[in-house]
Amino acid sequence: MHSLHEKVAVVTGGACGIGASVVKEFVKEGAKVTILDINEQSGKQIEDELSVKYGERVQFFLCDVTDEEQLMNAFDEVTARWGDLDLVVNNAGIADESFPMYKKQIALNFTTVITSTLRAMEVMRKDKEGKGGTIINVSSILGLMRVSPGPFVYGAIKNALVHFGSTIGMEAYYSRTNVRVITICFGLTQTSIIQNTKSFDEQINTDAEKILRDILVRSPGQTTDIAAKGVAESYKNGTSGSTWLVNNGVISDITSSVVKAYHVMSEHVIARR
Template sequence: MSRLENKVAIITGGARGMGEAHVRRFVSEGAKVVFTDINEESGNALASELGENAKFIRQDVTKAADWEAVVTETENSFGPINILVNNAGISLSKSIFEMTEEDYRKIVDINQVSVFLGIKSVLPSMQKTGNGSIVNISSMNGLVGGAVGYTDTKFAVRGITKAVAIQVAGLGIRVNSVHPGVIETPMVTEGDAVEVIKEFAKHIPIQRMASPEEVSNLVLYLASDESSYSTGSEFVIDGGLTAM
């Protein structure tokens, strides 16, 4: 039996990068997946490739109305929701001296507020099943310092994970955070700092970046019933960086 057989999942930021890897893995493990993104071209192409158990919806994760529509469409298509992966996120390579209030609020809305909205939106549906797993993608920078805005919000994701986990544990719903290090995604390989990141990767204890699929293995574990006694916890996948 597949590890997510009869499970219904929502994955944000699912059109490319880590999110795409999560979508592919979940479908291959038997889940019915609704994935969202603002990248309609990539999202529609992936849904067409994966078939009837994957559905793409364009979503602005910072808007409560969009969340309501995604939850409604998911239930109408596949039934009550068992899994939410809050994967959508951004980073801006600006120092505190360069960053504007508008820049900062954009990061907060996408990386932090969207997680709150996602959790709040899916809980009523999860209560129908009595079995839910929420996986919030934070970062190693939710544990140690990094870019302004990105670090702040990733610490906040870690915090809301713990706060909500305590409140919903008695409902059969678990909430955990995942803390990736340097992952070989388009955000890294197509960015301005690609050569700097490649050089930095040589100094990771494992001496390389992780593939998105390696992160998906961990997300799959937390989404599945295999992790039934894990909640309110951080799961680090950083090649040993935070151990240094």
């Protein structure tokens, strides 16, 4: 089991929602955390709030993570401040795939996650003077299932993150880097992203509003605190390349199901002999 005590962590999108709860959970368990976010007011508020209770174990760094230069500078600031880096949680994201925003969604939800993962890997990997570490990438239940009509681009991105984590985290590569890559998929969670989900198709937006109202009547969704505990649990017990699910308040390692799904799909690709 891995411990968060005295670990140096970065959480993107850590100023609100699930990210803020992850920051609080990590600090409570003894980690030192840097928040990367564009929401300066909320980020500073969390920094001040946690500093009163836990001392100088939290820093907020104003950063647009889609700007590669800003992101690289942020990593440099983290190592300069704490002298180390042990854990990166790539959490920042939006669910707006309207015509004006779908490229921004791809940049934030996918490209930035890849860039941050590769940069963190370079800093932490044992075959390049690092000591190893962990990267946790945030996906969604929409990366595990087909929904139509629905957030097509968002689901495709989240599915891609499951594949990315389950392959770059495999033993063949992990044995060289000693950097675990873990993917965590959240079910319906009480965050503002629910109300801010948008499609390029207005009919889908209209239908989604009705569906969402019906869903929220039956279940308000899990809390961000439960989601954060899932992140902590995946850090403590997850193997590299593993996929975790936090849905309806239940935290599960679903790696075996993901591996089985790939075996089923690859049956038609790899010739039998």
